[in-house]
Amino acid sequence: MAVAELHTPQVPAAAPLRAFGAAPSYDTPAFAELVSWVDGIRALTQPDRVHWVGGSRAENDALLRDLVDEGKLIKLNPEWRPGSYLARSHPSDVARTEARTFIASENEVDAGPTNNWADPTEMHATMDRIFEGSMRGRTMYVVPFSMGAVGGPLSHIGVQVTDSAYAVASIGIMTRVGDAVMREIAAGKPWVKTVHSVGAPLEPGEADVEWPCNDEKYIVHFPDTLEVYSYGSGYGGNAILAKKCFALRIASVIARDEGWLAEHMLLIRVVSPEGKSYHVAAAFPSACGKTNLAMLRPTIPGWRVETLGDDITWIRPGEDGRLWAINPEAGFFGVAPGTGESTNVTAVETLWGNTIFTNVALRPDGDVWWEGLTDTPPANLVDWEGNAWTPDSGRPAAHPNSRFTVSAAQCPQISDDWEEAVPLDVILFGGRRATNVPLVVEATDWSHGVFLGATISSERTAAAEGTLGELRRDPFAMLPFCGYNMGDYFAHWLRVGRSVRFDRLPRIFQVNWFRRGDDGRFLWPGFGDNSRVIDWIIRRVEGQVTAVDSPIGRLPRIEDLDLEGVDVSDADLAELFAVDPESWSREAESTEEFFDTFGDRLPAALRTELSALRHRLARA
Ligand SMILES: Nc1nc2c(ncn2[C@@H]2O[C@H](COP(=O)(O)OP(=O)(O)O)[C@@H](O)[C@H]2O)c(=O)[nH]1
Ligand SMILES: C=C(OP(=O)(O)O)C(=O)O
Ligand SMILES: [Mn+2]
Numbered sequence: 001m002a003v004a005e006l007h008t009p010q011v012p013a014a015a016p017l018r019a020f021g022a023a024p025s026y027d028t029p030a031f032a033e034l035v036s037w038v039d040g041i042r043a044l045t046q047p048d049r050v051h052w053v054g055g056s057r058a059e060n061d062a063l064l065r066d067l068v069d070e071g072k073l074i075k076l077n078p079e080w081r082p083g084s085y086l087a088r089s090h091p092s093d094v095a096r097t098e099a100r101t102f103i104a105s106e107n108e109v110d111a112g113p114t115n116n117w118a119d120p121t122e123m124h125a126t127m128d129r130i131f132e133g134s135m136r137g138r139t140m141y142v143v144p145f146s147m148g149a150v151g152g153p154l155s156h157i158g159v160q161v162t163d164s165a166y167a168v169a170s171i172g173i174m175t176r177v178g179d180a181v182m183r184e185i186a187a188g189k190p191w192v193k194t195v196h197s198v199g200a201p202l203e204p205g206e207a208d209v210e211w212p213c214n215d216e217k218y219i220v221h222f223p224d225t226l227e228v229y230s231y232g233s234g235y236g237g238n239a240i241l242a243k244k245c246f247a248l249r250i251a252s253v254i255a256r257d258e259g260w261l262a263e264h265m266l267l268i269r270v271v272s273p274e275g276k277s278y279h280v281a282a283a284f285p286s287a288c289g290k291t292n293l294a295m296l297r298p299t300i301p302g303w304r305v306e307t308l309g310d311d312i313t314w315i316r317p318g319e320d321g322r323l324w325a326i327n328p329e330a331g332f333f334g335v336a337p338g339t340g341e342s343t344n345v346t347a348v349e350t351l352w353g354n355t356i357f358t359n360v361a362l363r364p365d366g367d368v369w370w371e372g373l374t375d376t377p378p379a380n381l382v383d384w385e386g387n388a389w390t391p392d393s394g395r396p397a398a399h400p401n402s403r404f405t406v407s408a409a410q411c412p413q414i415s416d417d418w419e420e421a422v423p424l425d426v427i428l429f430g431g432r433r434a435t436n437v438p439l440v441v442e443a444t445d446w447s448h449g450v451f452l453g454a455t456i457s458s459e460r461t462a463a464a465e466g467t468l469g470e471l472r473r474d475p476f477a478m479l480p481f482c483g484y485n486m487g488d489y490f491a492h493w494l495r496v497g498r499s500v501r502f503d504r505l506p507r508i509f510q511v512n513w514f515r516r517g518d519d520g521r522f523l524w525p526g527f528g529d530n531s532r533v534i535d536w537i538i539r540r541v542e543g544q545v546t547a548v549d550s551p552i553g554r555l556p557r558i559e560d561l562d563l564e565g566v567d568v569s570d571a572d573l574a575e576l577f578a579v580d581p582e583s584w585s586r587e588a589e590s591t592e593e594f595f596d597t598f599g600d601r602l603p604a605a606l607r608t609e610l611s612a613l614r615h616r617l618a619r620a
Contacts, residue, residue, distance in 0.1 A: 020059040021051030021141075024179065026186035034159065034185055038142055041161050041195055046133045047140035053168060055178015063165050071210055072166060073356070077366025082353035086368060087166055088386055089234060089359055093213040095401045096237035096244070096286075096464045098480050101219040103249070105484065110223075112485030113597040114475075120222055127220065127229045130199065134231065135163040137202025143171050144181035144191075145242045147251075147314075147328035149419040154314055154326045156251065157181050158192035160241050164212075167196060167239045169356060173331040173405050175242045192250055194228040194241035221245060223253040223483050236333050236358070236403060237286075237463070247312045247328050249483035255314070256484060256492050259499060264477045265313035266294040267327050269415055269422065270534055273302030278538055281313045281325055282428035282511075283453065283477040286463030287401070289430070289513055289526075291334040295346035295413065298531030300562055305531070306415040307346070307408070308422065310334065315424065321501030324421040329408065335463070336360050336402045338372040343527045347404075348373070349412050356405040359384040361397035370398035400462035424506040426537055430513070431458030431474060436583055437512040439524055439576045440533045442540060442547055442554035446497035449508025451609035452553065454490050455591050456510075473594050487601025494605055507541055510553065515576055523572045532562050550579050551616035581620040588614050 023035070042050055053059065064085060067073040073085040103111040104120040111117035118126075141162050148155030160171060171177060185191050199214030217232035228245045230238055237244050251262035265281040272278070284290050294310035309327025318324040332350070336357065339347045360370045362382040369378055377397060383389035384399045408414055429452050431437070443449035453476045460470045464480060473479065475486060482489050497505060511533060513526040536556050539545045547554035555577055568576075591610055595602050 020054060020056065020062060021049075023050070023052045024054070024182055026182070028186045028188065030188040031186040034191075037193060038161065042140060044128065045131050045135035045140060045163070045197060047135035047138050047163060049139050051139050051141045053141055053143045053172075053177055055172070055180070060169065060172055063169055067165050067169065070208055074362065076357075076368060080365065080367040081355070084353055084355045084357065086360065086362055087356060087358045088210060088384055090211045090213050091385055092215065093211065093233050093235050094359060094399050095235060095462060096480065097217050097219065097233060098464050098466070100217040100232075101480065102221065103483055104220055104222050106224050109601070110485055110488075112482075112487060112601065114479055114482065114486045118220065120224065123220055123222070126218070127231075130216070130218065130231050131195070131197060131229070133201055134197040134199050135201060137204070137206065138163040139165070141165065141168045143168055143177055144185060145171060145175040145177045146181045146184070147175060147242055147247050148326050150176050150180045150184065152326070152419070154316055154324075154421055155328070156192065156254070157184055157189055158194055158242060158246055159185070160194040160196055162196040162239070164196065164198050164234050164239060166234060166356075170236060170240050170333070170405050171242060173356065173407050174240050174333060175330050192226045192228070192246055194230070194246060196230045196239055196241055198234050198239075199232040219245065221249045221483055223250060226250055226254070236405065240333065243312070243329065243333065244481055247314075248478070248481035251314065251483075252478070252481070252489070253483040256488065259496065260314065260316040261493070261496055263313050263315060264311065264481050265427075266290040266310045267308040267313045267325055267422070268294055268296065269306040269308060270538060271304040271306065272538060278425040278541065279308075279325065279422040280426040280428065280534065281315070281424055281506075282430065283456075284430045285432070285456075285458045285461070285474045285477045285479075287335050287461035288432045288458060288477070291332060291347065292344050292527060293530060295344055295350070295411065296531060296534075297346060297413075297528050298534070299528040299565070300531050300535055303531055303535060305413065306418075307411050307413050308415050308418050309408070316421075317496065317500050318423070320504070322423040322504045323496075323500055323506055325424050326421045327408075327418065331405060331407045332411070333403055333405050336370040336373075336404055337396070337398055337400055339370070339404075340372045340374060343372065346411060346413055350406055350410050351404055352410070354407060354410065357402070358405070359399035359402035361389060370402055371396050425541060427506045427508045428511050429453045429456050429476065429508070430511040431456045431477070432461065432514040433458065433512045434514060434516040436580070436587060437510065437515065438552075438555060438579060439512060439515065440536065440556060441510045441550070441552055442537075443508040443510070444553060446502070446505055446508065447494060447605050448553065448609060450490060450493045450497065451606055451613075452508060452510045453493065454606055455594070459514075485598070485601050487598035487603070490606055491601075491603040494603055507537075509537055517572065517575060523576050524568065525566060529566055532566065535562050536560060551581060551613065551620045552579055552584060555579070579620075581617045585614070585617050588617065
């Protein structure tokens with residue numbers, strides 16, 4: 001069946017939207033404040049109409065139908081992929097644009113050396129200039145959203161106005177949207193203001209394009225007033241403002257002030273063969289394995305993993321002296337390539353339907369494909385740019401940063417209580433390192449763990465613009481996401497550690513699934529076999545196994561790893577855990593240079609950790 005034939009019969013475009021999209025009316029000062037803010041944005045951006053998103057199923061269906069009508073989404077064959085769509089972005093708008101991402105704090109030093117700072121007064125003037133008339137010819141949607149269950153004790157709410165229906169549909173999957181949140185706003189709960197425009201106004205009669213966007217891009221955060229302005233991009237990381245912009249950059253600032261942590265972490269429950277539950281959060285940079293670990297299917301018999309979250313974790317000290325965590329999101333915005341039956345079967349099952357795919361390849365039968373979904377590509381694909389594709393085309397069929405957007409509830413191994421807070425037992429830090437960093441290292445204490453997090457470096461992936469493979473520092477996997485001075489952020493982590501009973505602090509480990517041999521192959525099979533590393537970590541937490549001291553932290557004794565049925569040679573194992581004092585000394589040198597960039601904002605404890613590391617290396 002040809003894809004064109006699959007389009008469902010059309011309902012007149014604007015009518016159902018108007019019916020669904022009318023402004024609610026609440027008679028409270030808080031709601032009046034929201035209306036006056038929306039009116040201000042409307043006057044500035046001059047949309048043709050305003051649609052207040054209520055969050056109903058019918059509204060979402062109408063939105064998707066319009067997107068198909070306008071050629072912005074392709075409806076996939078419902079026989080294979082019910083309720084699912086393919087979006088193809090403009091080839092220039094495929095990833096987060098870090099160079100165009102700004103923190104506009106009052107003082108430059110509060111943005112810190114890792115962020116692009118902008119003066120808030122000047123930046124507000126710039127926003128006023130570029131947003132002027134930016135929504136002409138389009139609909140402005142008003143989307144109230146909750147991060148965390150509506151009304152939950154750790155939840156925060158916000159509003160995104162946007163002229164992208166694709167963004168609205170994506171926000172509807174990634175967060176909880178609609179009337180329930182609007183009631184909280186009307187009742188006076190504080191909310192965060194976020195404004196998004198693709199920056200492509202339409203003149204009367206001008207035809208729209210498949211993926212409107214603008215070459216000029218601004219992703220701007222005003223941490224002092226808790227506002228976000230995003231212009232020019234439709235890409236998820238730049239356009240779903242509740243996600244990276246709010247739940248990480250702005251939330252990290254709120255968390256600093258309130259004594260909690262907003263982190264770029266997955267969250268899982270690991271259940272041991274004895275039936276005991278442990279909660280593990282892990283920070284890996286974008287496209288370094290969070291979604292995969294979040295959906296882990298252990299290859300060790302008896303272990304089970306339940307998914308709680310795959311990208312963002314909010315962590316708060318509880319009255320019981322433990323750290324409690326929630327996943328503030330409601331969906332997964334995951335990297336498609338590399339997601340397949342042999343790597344992440346859970347994700348493949350999650351994607352059975354109701355999924356928005358972006359920049360993957362289209363099969364002739366109206367389903368989708370990407371590199372790694374199956375070993376061999378099906379014939380006659382259409383690539384992510386809409387061109388005919390064969391295996392000899394010499395380019396990937398799906399963009400390396402192509403994505404799926406799907407509701408978390410669809411994950412077959414999602415926890416029954418995934419919307420509730422869980423107590424943390426273990427925190428992992430990781431990156432993509434071909435050399436040097438062992439498969440797993442245990443921190444000696446919280447402060448050493450903070451040092452491990454602060455010194456993470458990782459090879460660049462396709463999730464952001466830049467040179468692939470280039471090694472860069474990505475402390476706590478938060479480099480692109482910390483909304484304030486990273487030196488203060490390190491100090492905040494140390495402080496949170498002191499605010500919790502030391503015997504109830506989570507244990508910290510560093511992991512690296514990506515070490516390679518001289519021949520370039522991965523030394524560790526990864527994926528489901530990462531459960532073998534988790535198994536060792538849990539046995540360490542339980543005090544069932546000892547560890548070996550090394551200059552960089554505690555390593556497993558090889559005989560303590562459950563490697564039954566894994567195909568790793570002894571030589572590869574030795575290499576996986578090798579700690580070369582010479583290259584680690586060079587690593588320490590580069591850490592010192594990195595630390596120096598923070599000047600007096602670097603906590604003294606981290607300098608102490610660095611000199612202790614150097615002493616241990618010198619003795620090794
Ligand atoms: N070699 C190897 N690759 C992995 C592993 N886990 C994830 N990946 C790959 O890393 C890429 C990004 O993974 P993903 O889980 O989507 O990363 P996220 O962006 O951090 O959520 C995908 O291509 C995965 O196949 C692993 O354990 N070993
Ligand atoms: C959502 C994103 O990141 P991640 O790869 O961490 O899921 C993103 O890059 O926009
Ligand atoms: Mn992910």
